[in-house]
Amino acid sequence: YLEAAQRCFDSISRKDFVSWGTLIAGYGFHGKGDIALEIYSEFLRSGMEPNHVVFLAVLSSCSHNGMVHRGLEIFSSMGRDFGVEPNHEHLACVVDLLCRAKRVEEAFEFYKDKFTKPSIDVLGIILDACRVNGKTEVEDVICRDMMELKPVNAGHYVRLAHSFAAMKRWDDVSESWNQMRSLGLKKLPGWSKIEVNGRATTFFMNHTSHSDETVSVLKLLSKET
Template sequence: MVSVVQACAKLGSLHRAKEVDGYIREMNVARNVIVDTAMIDMFAKCGSIELAKEIFDSMRVKNVISWSAMIAAYGYHGRGTEALGLFPMMLASGVTPNEITYVSLLYACSHSGLVDDGLRIFSSMKNDYSLKPDVSHYTCMVDLLGRAGKLDEALKLIEESDIDKDQGLWGALLGACRIHKNTDLAERAVRSLLEMKSDNPGHYVLLSNIYANAGRWDEVARVRGLMTQRKLKKLPGWTWVEVNGEVHRFGTSDGSHPRSKEIYSFLNSLLERLEAAGYVPDTDFALHDVDEEVKKGTLSMHSEKLALAYSLLATPEGTPIRMTKNLRICGDCHSFVKFASAVTERAVVMRDASRFHHFQGGTCSCNNYW
């Protein structure tokens, strides 16, 4: 059952998660710390922090992995304050934190902008528990500082660390450079990645996007040429929604869905409603050397928007919408869904490659910090 629960967590389907939970209860499967901890992770990754907390609160025995799982769950739902609030409760229960606990805490800080708390926790790890930070802890710290715009501090932390640096560490810095449009430091990160013979196309795409934002189209062409030379392909973006037990997948400019014409027609009308409410397409996320109108047209066909339009068409009014994306949601789509949640009066839960976003009433749980 632990294997089934873990598979369901990867799938991200709340409907399936509830079925698995129901089966465990109906068949009186032995509930122990291993099964319950897996279920905490499953419900959290399927978008319900409330059901994860119910399992956690019902546990008679909690070990360090259970506490760490619940802290991590709060972290990727952007509820950093709640994540940090569990830590003193864990200590009071007599459970000693380990390296995984600190990864969960630092991750929670990085996705909620809790820079001072993250620095304090990182120091506590070494000074209070004599735990040596590894590359995963440093990656969280680079991500934390980088997201907050403290790019020089993030670089200094990398350079002064005595760990074996990996692609994830430099990739975190590169991602922060994308957010804050720091071309020079991005090039520094990419040089280090190239020295490691990085074969992750995402690193090249990030650098290409940074050049595109800066209008350096010759550099964009050079990076894309390098990708071609190294036979690296950009991972296509997909967004999935589950309606009535059936999964529907959408790509950018996708016309393969049986209701495609209806979806595009509805999307156009929705776009007009959102623009009337104040939504303005952010063409910085249309990374092509074309005019503004073409950029707007490209943005309007992103997979997130198509999936949202279909969900609004195919589900009853007032019901929450749940979507999953394999990449990080783009800034324009993030703004679009925020406005849509207000105009249509629908709650939208999106799981992307970075975290969960809970949209409702024109706001997002991430507070634009992802």
């Protein structure tokens, strides 16, 4: 599909910000960060100046491909070279970029320095990175910050519970679940979808509404893998 997207892009006589940004993001999302940055360089050579859309595509590409140095350089160039003020999404991309590179403390410092208002979603990104990389001191601070923000999304309470469990703070695990239940929030079940003969079928965890034959085939496939 990337080749088809490239051909479609090449056929556009007057390329706009959306077409450039979409192609950059497409390559970046599919693990082709080098090509994404080559296209960004081509964009600059065209004489156009990047806007919020293009910068978001480039920063996201850097984040997904571990291109930390280039990502930070491009972020710095936004205001310095092009007079573009980073918004919440650009800042979140930089946090994600640093977290994926295991630079968790730096990501948290960046968050505290750049975000004028608390963002529970961005804190969640850092919290996940803390748990994966064993950064318990930062993890403890973020857990407290998130609890004070009183999340209204079940996923945030699940994140908190998992982090507290990793730190063996069982009372806090219980408190996270209790707060989630008191707000009437429920964790959505895991699900997947397959397409057979042009028809999509959705499967939920522990869901048994499908035919016995379908369930038997799925069990057989799971054993083979």
